[in-house]
Amino acid sequence: MPGHEIPLATFVRTASETEAVIRAFTAELLGAELQVELFVLPPEEGTFLQRLGVIALAWGAVWAFTESDVGKGFIKGLTGHEPAYWAEVAGKAAREAGEAAITAAEAHHEQQKKFEELVIVEATMSFLQKPTAELEDIGVPRTRFRNAYAAKNAFYDACEATPRLRAIGFSEAPVFPIRKEDFGRLQTDLLPKLEDVQPPWLVGTVVLHVTSPNWDRADRARAWKGRDQQGRERYFRVEDEEFWQRVAAGAVSTHVIDTMKVQWAFRGRPDHPKHCRVLRVLEFNGQRLARPLSDDALAAQLGKLDEVAQDQYDLFGDWPEQST
Structure with missing residues (x-):
C-alpha cells in the first residue's frame, strides 16, 4: 500500500x-x-x-x-x-x-x-x-x-x-x-459441506397401525406414532390437507388401533426412515380416501426426489376412477 x-x-x-x-x-x-x-x-x-x-x-x-x-x-x-x-x-x-x-x-x-x-x-x-x-x-x-x-x-x-x-x-x-x-x-x-446438503426425499407407500394419533393439527411438538407391517415403530406427521378436512367434517371413522395406508416422504434408508411426512392418506380403516400423488405433484411439493416407488400400489389392487 x-x-x-x-x-x-x-x-x-x-x-x-x-x-x-x-x-x-x-x-x-x-x-x-x-x-x-x-x-x-x-x-x-x-x-x-x-x-x-x-x-x-x-x-x-x-x-x-x-x-x-x-x-x-x-x-x-x-x-x-x-x-x-x-x-x-x-x-x-x-x-x-x-x-x-x-x-x-x-x-x-x-x-x-x-x-x-x-x-x-x-x-x-x-x-x-x-x-x-x-x-x-x-x-x-x-x-x-x-x-x-x-x-x-x-x-x-x-x-x-x-x-x-x-x-x-x-x-x-x-x-x-x-x-x-x-x-x-x-x-x-x-x-x-456435506452436512449442509440435505439428501433428496424418498417416496413410497406403507401400511401403518396407529397406536398414538395426534388429532390436534396445530400441535407441532408431538408426532403420530404407529407400527409398520413388520412391527417396527414409526413416527410421522400428517400433511394431507384433504385428510384433515375430512377429520374436521367428521367423515373419518376412528378405532382403538387405526390402520392407514399412506403415501409418505422420508429421508434415510427405506428400512430406517427419518423425518417421515405423510403426504396423502390413501386408506383409513379400510376406507379408500384418495389416489396417490403423481410424480409431478410430488416434485412440486418436495423438490428433487431420489426414488418414487409407485409400483407398490399394485399390491393393494386397482384404484377406482373416483375416490370416495
Missing part, C-alpha cells in the same frame, strides 16, 4: 485466516497430535515491521510425518524442497541462536521443534501462494482440505476488501509477487 501501512482490521483478519489454514492442515494430516499457536512477534530494533510466528506447543508429529514417503512427497511438492533441506535450515538457525551451548539432547529437541515450526510456516506460505490447479496436482485436493481452502478464500477476501492494497508478499524483503489482480485467481470454488 502507499506508505506500506495496513488497516488493523485487514491485519487481524488475514492473521486469523492464516492461523485457520495452519490448523486445517495439521488437523487433516496429523489429527490432534500437534498443537500450534500463531503469535505476533516483536518488531526488530529500528523497525515497526510486524511478523507472525508459529510456535509448536507439542512436537514430534510433523517429524514423524515427514519421515514417511507420503510426508516427504507432500512437503517436496508443496514447498519445493525435501524435508532434509528444511532440517538443515532449522539446524543452522538453532546454532545461530546459541542452542549449541545446551546439552546434546536438548539441542536435538530444539532443532526438531524449529524444523516442525519451519515446515508448517513454509507449507502454509506455499499453500497461500499457489493456484488451486497446482495444489491439487501435488496432492492437496479441495475435497480433503476444504477448511484450508475456505480459510484461504477468506484471506484473499480480506485483501480484496482493502482499498488501495496493490500487492502482497510473504517475506521480510520488499518483494510483493501477488498482485491485486491475482487475489481472485488464488481463490477456490468449493462445494457446500
Whole structure:
C-alpha cells in the first residue's frame, strides 16, 4: 500500500485466516497430535515491521510425518524442497541462536521443534501462494482440505476488501509477487459441506397401525406414532390437507388401533426412515380416501426426489376412477 501501512482490521483478519489454514492442515494430516499457536512477534530494533510466528506447543508429529514417503512427497511438492533441506535450515538457525551451548539432547529437541515450526510456516506460505490447479496436482485436493481452502478464500477476501492494497508478499524483503489482480485467481470454488446438503426425499407407500394419533393439527411438538407391517415403530406427521378436512367434517371413522395406508416422504434408508411426512392418506380403516400423488405433484411439493416407488400400489389392487 502507499506508505506500506495496513488497516488493523485487514491485519487481524488475514492473521486469523492464516492461523485457520495452519490448523486445517495439521488437523487433516496429523489429527490432534500437534498443537500450534500463531503469535505476533516483536518488531526488530529500528523497525515497526510486524511478523507472525508459529510456535509448536507439542512436537514430534510433523517429524514423524515427514519421515514417511507420503510426508516427504507432500512437503517436496508443496514447498519445493525435501524435508532434509528444511532440517538443515532449522539446524543452522538453532546454532545461530546459541542452542549449541545446551546439552546434546536438548539441542536435538530444539532443532526438531524449529524444523516442525519451519515446515508448517513454509507449507502454509506455499499453500497461500499457489493456484488451486497446482495444489491439487501435488496432492492437496479441495475435497480433503476444504477448511484450508475456505480459510484461504477468506484471506484473499480480506485483501480484496482493502482499498488501495496493490500487492502482497510473504517475506521480510520488499518483494510483493501477488498482485491485486491475482487475489481472485488464488481463490477456490468449493462445494457446500456435506452436512449442509440435505439428501433428496424418498417416496413410497406403507401400511401403518396407529397406536398414538395426534388429532390436534396445530400441535407441532408431538408426532403420530404407529407400527409398520413388520412391527417396527414409526413416527410421522400428517400433511394431507384433504385428510384433515375430512377429520374436521367428521367423515373419518376412528378405532382403538387405526390402520392407514399412506403415501409418505422420508429421508434415510427405506428400512430406517427419518423425518417421515405423510403426504396423502390413501386408506383409513379400510376406507379408500384418495389416489396417490403423481410424480409431478410430488416434485412440486418436495423438490428433487431420489426414488418414487409407485409400483407398490399394485399390491393393494386397482384404484377406482373416483375416490370416495
